[in-house]
Amino acid sequence: MIQTAGENCLILYVAEQSGPDVANQIAALLPGLRTVFGRYLVDVTPSYNSILIQYDCLQIDHFQARALLQKVLSLPQQSSSLAGKLVELPVYYSEQSGPDLSALAQRAGLSVQDVIDIHQGQEYRVYAIGFAPGFAYLGEVDARIAAPRLATPRKKVPKGAVAIADRQTAVYPAMSPGGWNLVGLCPTPMFNPLSEPHMPVQVGDRVRFVAISQDEFVGLGGDLSQLAGGIS
Amino acid sequence: MFRVLKPGMMSLLTDAGRFGQAGLGLTQGGPVDPFAFGMANILAGNTAQCTALEVTMGGLKLEARQDALICVTGAPLELTVDEQPQPLWQSIKIKAGSHIELGMQTAGLRTYLAVHGGFDIRPAFGSSSTVVREGIGGLKGGKLNAGDELPIGEAVEQAVRKKLPESAIPQYQHNITVSLIPAYQYAAFSATSRAVFFSSTYQVSNQADRMGYRLQGPSVASNTTSMLSEGIALGAVQVPADGQPIVLLNDRQTIGGYPKLGSVLSLDCARLGQCRPGANIQFELISLEQAHNQLMLHHARQQRLLTHLEELDE
Numbered sequence: 001m002i003q004t005a006g007e008n009c010l011i012l013y014v015a016e017q018s019g020p021d022v023a024n025q026i027a028a029l030l031p032g033l034r035t036v037f038g039r040y041l042v043d044v045t046p047s048y049n050s051i052l053i054q055y056d057c058l059q060i061d062h063f064q065a066r067a068l069l070q071k072v073l074s075l076p077q078q079s080s081s082l083a084g085k086l087v088e089l090p091v092y093y094s095e096q097s098g099p100d101l102s103a104l105a106q107r108a109g110l111s112v113q114d115v116i117d118i119h120q121g122q123e124y125r126v127y128a129i130g131f132a133p134g135f136a137y138l139g140e141v142d143a144r145i146a147a148p149r150l151a152t153p154r155k156k157v158p159k160g161a162v163a164i165a166d167r168q169t170a171v172y173p174a175m176s177p178g179g180w181n182l183v184g185l186c187p188t189p190m191f192n193p194l195s196e197p198h199m200p201v202q203v204g205d206r207v208r209f210v211a212i213s214q215d216e217f218v219g220l221g222g223d224l225s226q227l228a229g230g231i232s
Numbered sequence: 233m234f235r236v237l238k239p240g241m242m243s244l245l246t247d248a249g250r251f252g253q254a255g256l257g258l259t260q261g262g263p264v265d266p267f268a269f270g271m272a273n274i275l276a277g278n279t280a281q282c283t284a285l286e287v288t289m290g291g292l293k294l295e296a297r298q299d300a301l302i303c304v305t306g307a308p309l310e311l312t313v314d315e316q317p318q319p320l321w322q323s324i325k326i327k328a329g330s331h332i333e334l335g336m337q338t339a340g341l342r343t344y345l346a347v348h349g350g351f352d353i354r355p356a357f358g359s360s361s362t363v364v365r366e367g368i369g370g371l372k373g374g375k376l377n378a379g380d381e382l383p384i385g386e387a388v389e390q391a392v393r394k395k396l397p398e399s400a401i402p403q404y405q406h407n408i409t410v411s412l413i414p415a416y417q418y419a420a421f422s423a424t425s426r427a428v429f430f431s432s433t434y435q436v437s438n439q440a441d442r443m444g445y446r447l448q449g450p451s452v453a454s455n456t457t458s459m460l461s462e463g464i465a466l467g468a469v470q471v472p473a474d475g476q477p478i479v480l481l482n483d484r485q486t487i488g489g490y491p492k493l494g495s496v497l498s499l500d501c502a503r504l505g506q507c508r509p510g511a512n513i514q515f516e517l518i519s520l521e522q523a524h525n526q527l528m529l530h531h532a533r534q535q536r537l538l539t540h541l542e543e544l545d546e
Contacts, residue, residue: 004413004416005415005416005465005468005495006465006466006467006495007497007520007523007527009465011416011462018460043251043252043253043254043260044254044255045486046255046463047460047487048462049460049462050460050463054251057524057527058531061524062520062524128487129255129256129257130461130486131257131461131486132257132259132366133257133366133368134256134257137461148457149472151473152472152473152474153472166458168460168461176365179472179490191257193367193368193373198256
């Protein structure tokens with residue numbers, strides 16, 4: 001389904017839900033999109049089940065943009081297997097470093113330790129990168145610990161915060177506003193503009209979280225000063 | 233080279249914006265008011281996209297360490313060179329050793345300062361635009377600090393001093409109506425919610441910055457409780473569960489999971505981004521075709537303006 005997203009943007013919904021197959025489909029559409037749109041393409045934002053396409057609306061109107069997108073969709077798709085590398089990300093889980101842990105536990109009728117065990121007990125897949133530089137959306141979180149975003153987003157979420165929203169999980173690469181439920185802190189830098197690759201993960205990779213102690217967190221370069229005064 | 237004596241509240245080096253990097257999660261950045269930014273460059277004898285300064289809330293003081301030609305545009309404020317008042321929207325010759333000072337805006341929020349040759353800043357991910365939240369662009373990824381040295385590029389040709397006709401100078405208003413293109417989850421909002429949104433007046437809250445303008449007013453109920461995060465266009469109006477709309481601007485997150493009513497016309501994003509907390513905002517619905525017509529008209533008018541700039545005598 002193709003939908004208007006703004007004066008110079010279309011959004012293509014590939015499927016209603018996300019999943020490994022949908023992620024493959026999206027990745028496979030991107031090269032054709034770049035070729036067919038060519039110089040009319042300003043930017044592309046792939047995500048879970050959608051691709052946002054920004055075109056130069058001073059050169060083509062939305063009818064032409066839709067026609068180009070239809071052309072992309074009619075191209076024979078190359079099946080791309082995205083069985084990416086496995087990346088382990090250490091997490092210092094605690095009620096101090098993850099202020100929403102107890103609320104998640106209460107909501108699920110579980111103990112805090114159960115929530116931690118469930119969160120680190122599976123592999124996730126990188127479905128999209130966005131929101132902020134290096135912010136990787138990982139899915140799918142076990143339904144028992146899934147929780148909606150906060151009604152009012154926090155103004156400051158610390159760098160490295162490991163978080164859950166619905167059935168997605170992620171590590172905040174830098175301090176920013178955010179509405180996700182915080183469960184811990186990860187000391188691994190998620191985005192480095194000065195070195196290649198800029199990120200430890202890319203779309204299609206698999207991620208596993210591994211619990212570490214506070215000392216290990218500090219030993220791995222984690223910054224505890226962010227917790228001074230608590231995360232409000 | 234220009235040296236920063238006082239950085240003001242928030243002065244940022246910026247070019248036209250960072251495009252093609254959304255896949256890494258890098259936002260567009262760039263000038264909130266592209267017309268004022270582009271015109272500052274043109275009047276300084278540059279192409280419209282050269283690196284210039286966006287000065288939010290005034291208070292910038294620079295020392296010119298070389299002769300230069302500058303132009304200041306955008307939200308009106310007191311501009312002085314060696315304490316002598318100078319006009320906005322026209323090129324000004326500066327002697328080495330002069331002090332350039334920008335006071336506080338008397339209307340609007342963001343003023344642009346361009347220099348002939350442009351500021352010579354190494355692009356990061358294809359652009360010099362500073363995005364403070366990302367720590368990318370500008371000198372070291374941040375706003376200007378006292379003592380910063382701003383290198384100036386080689387001027388290709390001798391610049392002629394020019395002035396924008398008085399009638400073309402925009403007004404910076406406190407109460408505005410902005411156009412919204414129905415988009416994204418527009419159809420998923422109930423008719424009642426949409427009626428509330430379009431018939432109400434919203435105030436710009438204190439949480440208004442280059443990332444987005446959080447508004448305060450009658451709550452817009454949304455039927456969508458949870459959705460997959462998706463790419464966000466400039467001007468997208470997202471409605472979190474508390475029903476208070478947020479208009480997302482240049483430094484917005486590239487992806488988000490709140491339902492969106494539609495997207496504000498870019499020309500109106502620029503006007504909104506010049507509004508301060510407390511400003512009154514109303515929304516009106518326009519079609520995508522009307523949006524394209526307005527953009528084309530704006531573009532044509534701007535092209536025509538370029539051939540009608542007044543040249544100033546020496």
